[in-house]
Amino acid sequence: MGIIQTHEWVQELVEEYEEKRSSDFYYSQLKKIGEPVSKHFPSSTPEEVLYHLQQNGLFQPGEWRKIKPLLKSMRDIEIWKTIEVEFVRLKKQWKGPDIPIYVFPITRGYDKRQEKNKNGLAIKEAVFLFLSATHSSNELKAILAHEYHHVCRMNVQKLNEVELRLDDLLVLEGTAEQVVKRVYGKGYMAPWTTAFKENEIKPYWNKYLVPVLDSKDHEQNMKLMYGNKFGRPPKWMGYNAAYHLVNAFCRKKGLQKIEDLFHVSAEEVIRESTFVRPRS
Incomplete structure (x- = not known):
């Protein structure tokens, strides 16, 4: 095609x-x-x-x-x-x-x-x-x-884009920017990757994202991804958290090949990163 x-x-x-x-x-x-x-x-x-x-x-x-x-x-x-x-x-x-x-x-x-x-x-x-x-x-x-x-x-x-869970959406966006960084360099990454530092985004991760990681509510999930430039959650919150989440995972695991990121589940990325998902 x-x-x-x-x-x-x-x-x-x-x-x-x-x-x-x-x-x-x-x-x-x-x-x-x-x-x-x-x-x-x-x-x-x-x-x-x-x-x-x-x-x-x-x-x-x-x-x-x-x-x-x-x-x-x-x-x-x-x-x-x-x-x-x-x-x-x-x-x-x-x-x-x-x-x-x-x-x-x-x-x-x-x-x-x-x-x-x-x-x-x-x-x-x-x-x-x-x-x-x-x-x-x-x-x-x-x-x-x-x-x-x-x-x-x-x-x-085997993800369904119509019923994508928030954790899958986060890892999908985070791994995509990891690819851009590795292949083309930091200068070509999306502006939301630098909206917050890793330590700055973690409180928002725990407050807004962790409680609804299983959510398939697309409209609500996108509101969390984009955030709100006039209030809370802050602008680009979800996208920025996605980048830092996957970056922390890659830093810890030392993945060498981009193709490896296709095969790692969202659950594993979260579990093996510094963004630990609290046990239910």
Whole structure:
């Protein structure tokens, strides 16, 4: 599978609207993007899938005029080629699954939440990347590696992304950033990895995360991961705890191979780290 030539989808979408062959950009976006990728989300309608992608960074219908120059800039720096070459390399090195990679222009408003104008979404059988034309080659590779690591780990651990427990989510995010650090260097890690030091995050781990590590409540779990910049729990709490949790585990166990992280359960990571899970 590998990289899907989604720039052709977006180009056709914009041209269709420019030439007034469509008067409803949302409907066109649904037909060109929502419907083709809905096969990866069998329990959701194309409308629900499109909304899900928009929530994760896909450009909005009202932004169509800005998409054409952005798309050209993305093609000029060969984003699709860069992602494709790195995917082939990682797949071979990690012996990972052959999945489709979908790359789309990111909505202009998304960086207000992420502090970086890029985002990714991984499910067991596909990766979606939402990007701009401002990223270096290594930044592109790092976000791909982060998301593709999710795919590899979810498949090895037989995790269900729809019913992911909080402990699995934490280890999933923490191991992905461990991969980025090892392969591309600390400079390409997510900003949330430095939000707190290890000793600073542990009190929040014990107070907010330990009591609900078994939770499968996705909405509540994501609130804990993102935190709250205006109060408690603090912003990036869960993500930062995830990084330090896995970092402590790797420091203690001395793991040498990235592939080893695919096979270690969340329970073992927590048990063997300095973030000991209290016995029930």
